[in-house]
Amino acid sequence: MAKGEMKLYTNKWIVYGFLTAFLILLGLGYYSFKNNRDIINAREAIFLSNSILKEIEQIQSHAIRVEELLSKYIISGNDDYVDRYKAELKLASKDYSNLSKLINDNPIQLALLDSFRLSGKKKLTLHDRIIEHVERPGQEQVTIIMSAENTALSDKIYAAIDAMRTVENELLRARIDKSRQEIMGFQQVFLMLMLATLGSVAGVFLLVNSSFKSQLMAEEKTKLVNQELEAFTYSVSHDLRAPLRSIRGFTEVLRDEFGPTMNEEGNRLLGIVMKNASRMGQLIDDLLDFSRMGRKALTYSNIDTQQLVEEVKQELAVNVQREVSWEIASLPNIRGDFSMIKQVWINLISNALKYSVNTPVTKVQIGAHEEGGNIVYSVKDNGVGFDEKYSDKLFKVFQRLHNAKEFEGTGVGLALVHRIISKHNGKIWASAKPNEGATFFFYLRNPTL
Amino acid sequence: MTSDQIEILLIEDNHDDAELTIRALKKRNLANRLLHISDSEEAITYIFERATHPKLILLDLKMPKIDGIEILKKIKSDPVRKVIPVVMLTSSKEERDIVESYHLGVNAYIVKPVQFDKFIEAVDQLGLFWLLLNQPPK
Numbered sequence A: 001m002a003k004g005e006m007k008l009y010t011n012k013w014i015v016y017g018f019l020t021a022f023l024i025l026l027g028l029g030y031y032s033f034k035n036n037r038d039i040i041n042a043r044e045a046i047f048l049s050n051s052i053l054k055e056i057e058q059i060q061s062h063a064i065r066v067e068e069l070l071s072k073y074i075i076s077g078n079d080d081y082v083d084r085y086k087a088e089l090k091l092a093s094k095d096y097s098n099l100s101k102l103i104n105d106n107p108i109q110l111a112l113l114d115s116f117r118l119s120g121k122k123k124l125t126l127h128d129r130i131i132e133h134v135e136r137p138g139q140e141q142v143t144i145i146m147s148a149e150n151t152a153l154s155d156k157i158y159a160a161i162d163a164m165r166t167v168e169n170e171l172l173r174a175r176i177d178k179s180r181q182e183i184m185g186f187q188q189v190f191l192m193l194m195l196a197t198l199g200s201v202a203g204v205f206l207l208v209n210s211s212f213k214s215q216l217m218a219e220e221k222t223k224l225v226n227q228e229l230e231a232f233t234y235s236v237s238h239d240l241r242a243p244l245r246s247i248r249g250f251t252e253v254l255r256d257e258f259g260p261t262m263n264e265e266g267n268r269l270l271g272i273v274m275k276n277a278s279r280m281g282q283l284i285d286d287l288l289d290f291s292r293m294g295r296k297a298l299t300y301s302n303i304d305t306q307q308l309v310e311e312v313k314q315e316l317a318v319n320v321q322r323e324v325s326w327e328i329a330s331l332p333n334i335r336g337d338f339s340m341i342k343q344v345w346i347n348l349i350s351n352a353l354k355y356s357v358n359t360p361v362t363k364v365q366i367g368a369h370e371e372g373g374n375i376v377y378s379v380k381d382n383g384v385g386f387d388e389k390y391s392d393k394l395f396k397v398f399q400r401l402h403n404a405k406e407f408e409g410t411g412v413g414l415a416l417v418h419r420i421i422s423k424h425n426g427k428i429w430a431s432a433k434p435n436e437g438a439t440f441f442f443y444l445r446n447p448t449l
Numbered sequence B: 001m002t003s004d005q006i007e008i009l010l011i012e013d014n015h016d017d018a019e020l021t022i023r024a025l026k027k028r029n030l031a032n033r034l035l036h037i038s039d040s041e042e043a044i045t046y047i048f049e050r051a052t053h054p055k056l057i058l059l060d061l062k063m064p065k066i067d068g069i070e071i072l073k074k075i076k077s078d079p080v081r082k083v084i085p086v087v088m089l090t091s092s093k094e095e096r097d098i099v100e101s102y103h104l105g106v107n108a109y110i111v112k113p114v115q116f117d118k119f120i121e122a123v124d125q126l127g128l129f130w131l132l133l134n135q136p137p138k
Helices: A002-076 A080-102 A107-131 A139-146 A148-261 A264-295 A305-317 A338-354 A388-393 A413-423 B015-027 B040-048 B068-076 B095-103 B116-126 B128-133
Strands: A300-303 A324-328 A334-337 A362-371 A374-381 A427-432 A438-443 B008-011 B034-037 B056-060 B086-090 B108-111
Touching: A002 A080, A002 A107, A002 A139, A002 A148, A080 A107, A107 A139, A107 A148, A139 A148, A148 A264, A148 B015, A264 A413, A300 A338, A305 A324, A305 A338, A334 A338, A338 A362, A338 A374, A338 A413, A338 A438, A388 A427, A413 A427, B008 B015, B008 B040, B015 B034, B015 B116, B034 B040, B040 B068, B056 B068, B068 B086, B068 B095, B095 B108, B108 B116
Parallel strands: A324 A362, B008 B034, B008 B056, B056 B086, B086 B108
Antiparallel strands: A300 A334, A362 A374, A374 A438, A427 A438
């Protein structure tokens, strides 16, 4: 009992340990999932800032190119420059729309971009005046280019671009910092949770280890108890039998050598001594068999019941001097320990023969039927039977329902049968009526594989 | 009694058992040249210090100091004396004793029965008489 409770106690803590480790791992999983998502978002924000900065650079270079091309047109009067100017503007407008898409969640940048757009628009109106001029460009165009208005617009455009760049650079720096902090924070938490998991797993390991150890110790203890019992049985077997042998042996010698000179009463008394010494010898032997059976391990094999019963019948029939009518039905095979199950059949059949010794024709019926998924074997005789109100005593050691004068025996046989069948997870029971015979039923249950 | 006269050496610490055994053998006229030694050390000295050997050794299994199994081991591992037939006498029906004795090369095994006449039966079954008539192999 104590062992079972201790095991339960240990198991409880093992379960708690595993549960803790499981919960921590679950938390760790959720946290790393969430953190990973944050880190990805931060990376994307950084990528966005970089893209925005690139667009800003491109817009700036377009702005420079546009003015450069226009100046070249004015100086050379070559119309090719106008075409290239227009192409450049087209590229610039594409980059502009890209940029406005990229920054559409940032109102500061949008405002700056808007001021860039307004200044740009005004500048383009000025430029249109230069390009739309029909004749070769001359002083008028130079005046426009050199005008304070144009210069102011250029300044505004570049200022807007610079401001946008500054804003975005600051944003980028903040985003990089945030991402770095997130990664570091995750590393710390991860390490902490990891250590906690390792701790609880190590704890569980120690618990499992100590549980195994205590189990092993309990097994050792059982082994030791068994060894002690074995030693006890062994010495009983030797020491108790030796004096008994002397009592019986010397009484026999006494009877053989002095019997003829003693009177009848003397010889009768010697007979009683001898009979009781023999009986005690038998009791000791039976008790030793019974105790040995309790400690014996089962060796399962497939038993040919039909053949076994036939064999037992032949062996027992040799010692029976009277007529016996045998009825043996078809008996299915069963798994069990061969020598033990043989003992069961020997004891049951020899009982059937013993207790029907006074009937004119002894009838022994052996059969088998199925009941609740088990093969139930039965041994029926037409002997003295017994009163069923005593059936609880039937399988107890040294309990007898008949006295030794009527039927000899030590009261171990059925106890042994009961023990063997219990060891096979089976059941034995009997039904009987006084003077109308008895039937013993038993089944074995196969070991669960 | 000189050593060359000895046919049966009985090694048995229990004097009552020894007496019963000798009586049983006498009943079959087998105890004419029998020596009983009750001390195991003395028995070893007797067996190993003489040039002539008994034709048969009856050996009790459970004895103080050196038990029967030990003596059997000594006899059966001696190149000369291992041919002496040894019959083990024991009170026990313990399988391990029987198995161990046979492993050590015992020639026969008698579980001393409580009933004396059964012992005589066992002696008969062993064919000791036959054993004593025939010379054991050299």
